[in-house]
Amino acid sequence: ENTHHYRVAHPLAERLISVSRKRPLEPRVVRFNYDRARKISVVEALVGRSGWLQARLVSINSLEPEDHFAFSGIQDDGQPLDSETCSKLFEVPGEALGPAVLPEALAGKVEEGIQGSLQAIRTATEGRNKTYFESEIEKLENWSADLKDGLETQLRELQREITSAKREARQALDLQSKLELHRKVADLERKRNEKRKGIFEAQDQIEGQKDELLAKVESRMKMNIVEETLFTIHWEVRAKS
Numbered sequence: 319e320n321t322h323h324y325r326v327a328h329p330l331a332e333r334l335i336s337v338s339r340k341r342p343l344e345p346r347v348v349r350f351n352y353d354r355a356r357k358i359s360v361v362e363a364l365v366g367r368s369g370w371l372q373a374r375l376v377s378i379n380s381l382e383p384e385d386h387f388a389f390s391g392i393q394d395d396g397q398p399l400d401s402e403t404c405s406k407l408f409e410v411p412g413e414a415l416g417p418a419v420l421p422e423a424l425a426g427k428v429e430e431g432i433q434g435s436l437q438a439i440r441t442a443t444e445g446r447n448k449t450y451f452e453s454e455i456e457k458l459e460n461w462s463a464d465l466k467d468g469l470e471t472q473l474r475e476l477q478r479e480i481t482s483a484k485r486e487a488r489q490a491l492d493l494q495s496k497l498e499l500h501r502k503v504a505d506l507e508r509k510r511n512e513k514r515k516g517i518f519e520a521q522d523q524i525e526g527q528k529d530e531l532l533a534k535v536e537s538r539m540k541m542n543i544v545e546e547t548l549f550t551i552h553w554e555v556r557a558k559s
Contacts, residue, residue, distance in 0.1 A: 345550040347415040350407055353558040360403040361410055364555040369393035370420060371404055372428050372550045376439055379542040381447050381535070386439050388545075390431025392424060398431060407553060418552035428550075436543070443541065451535050458531070462524045469517045476510040 352361055369392050376386040391399030391407075420428065480503055487499035 343549045345418040345420055345552060347418045347554065348412050348551040349415055349554045349556060350410040350412040351558045352410050352555055356410075358406050358409060361406050361555060364393075364403070364407075365557050366555070367393055368552065368554040369397075369399065370424055370428055370550065371399070371407070371553050372432060373548045374432060374435075375546040375548055376436065377544045377546070378439065378443055380443050381450055384443065388432060388435035388439065390428050390435060392427050392431065394424075396424070396427060398427070401435075407555075410555070411558075414551075418550075420550060420552075436545070440541065440543075447535065451531070454531050455528070458524055458528055462521065465520050465524075466517060469513055469520070473510060473513050473517075476506055476513065480506045480510065 350361070352358070352365055354362065371389065371391045374388045376388050378384045378386070389399075389401055389404035391404040393399065483499050483503045483506060487496050487503065490496045490499055
């Protein structure tokens with residue numbers, strides 16, 4: 319996957335990005351001077367070789383705005399460079415030299431690599447959106463279950479109190495006691511009915527939040543992707559003498 323979040327620490331890469339965002343950059347030759355004392359195996363394997371590398375900033379407006387740094391790398395013989403190697407190149411001191419012209423025979427392969435990167439970005443973003451959606455739905459369902467269980471527990475307790483109060487009312491010997499107990503039953507039944515109503519209101523509230531979540535995810539499923547070519551370079555790797 320030739321993709322990276324848009325964060326590059328190497329001064330050369332930072333300079334290329336900064337300049338390219340201010341004005342279009344023509345392809346340039348960049349020589350990377352590899353110091354064997356700093357062991358970077360994937361770069362060491364490229365000593366004496368050369369090729370092409372293109373970087374694009376890919377901005378996605380999905381559930382959350384995202385920026386990615388997409389690489390497409392290739393050697394002059396047509397062999398592709400993976401994302402790790404593209405990234406590691408910029409950990410090596412380098413210098414920008416003269417202009418370069420990307421051969422038509424390799425331009426298609428460079429673009430193919432970029433398209434592969436874009437697809438990988440889409441897939442990763444869709445995966446994150448799916449995880450977010452499943453997590454939010456699970457939270458709502460757990461909240462719904464906890465709320466319902468809590469209210470139903472209270473309903474069962476109220477029903478027990480109502481049953482007990484009715485039994486006491488039947489057994490009461492004087493009218494005053496019967497009146498007081500029947501008033502207690504009426505109060506308890508009113509509370510029970512309010513709890514039942516509360517269950518339906520809570521379910522409506524949760525369903526409303528589910529609808530909002532579904533609408534939000536649905537509206538963002540069509541990703542708005544903006545690409546910006548940052549730079550194209552013809553790279554060379556030389557062993558530092």
